[in-house]
Amino acid sequence: MTRLVLASASPARLATLRSAGLHPEVLVSGVDESVVTTPDPAALASELASLKARAVAARVPDAVVVGCDSVLALDGSVHGKPADADEARSRWRAMRGRSGVLHTGHCVIAPGGRELVRGAATTVHFADVADDEIEAYVATGEPLQVAGAFTVDGLGGAFVTGIEGDHHNVVGISLPVLRTMLAEVGVPWVSLWRTDRSRDPSTAPGEGSATGHVG
Secondary structure, three states: OOOEEEOOOOHHHHHHHHHOOOOOEEOOOOOOHHHOOOOOHHHHHHHHHHHHHHHHHOOOOOOEEEEEEEEEEEOOEEEOOOOOHHHHHHHHHHHOOOEEEEEEEEEEEOOOOOEEEEEEEEEEEEOOOOHHHHHHHHHHOHHHHOHHHOOOOOHHHHHEEEEEOOHHHHHOOOHHHHHHHHHHOOOOHHHHOOOOOOOOOOOOOOOOOOOOOOO
16 A cells, blocks of 8 residues: 655645545645745746655655645736735735636655656636725635635635636645656556545644645
8 A cells, every 4th residue: 555645734735635535644844935936936836845745755765755835926926825914915905806827836756766746837817806805804814824815615715716727726736737646656546545535643733724725
């Protein structure tokens, strides 16, 4: 049985994998994301995903490790999680009625050290939300926990009017991309299915409760 480890603290990524029949262990990397400063959103997401996967793979050399990271590109700028409520408000005022591209980097490291890196991009169309809706949303705290300051699988879902591309990617992990990557390292997707869908006791403590792509 393949040991699958998710190198991410994102509850949404874990929930997405579980819904697809996969029940990985969770080990949080603890990497300092500020060390990567490239202005290219696709490169930034992929490099951060790689850093997370490498940090965890060093601790579990017998496992297949999956690392992910997401950022939103808007107006030529790259946005991760907002630093505070004021930044979240500013982001939403800039995003409303417009479209951005959510980039997610994926890194898979197999036992023996083989490493694959892939990116996925999904265009997201945002509703023209009113100021009071922005205030109410920011007050929930949800947008402060996720890249781009929005979710599609939580309270922010009503503020997303359309998606072009893989909707799982907006949550923070592209299942089609990951399936292909796992196949390339000799792990068939269907071999990882667990039909009982029970909660895995190995889930790391302190994951947090926010939905969405935490970065």
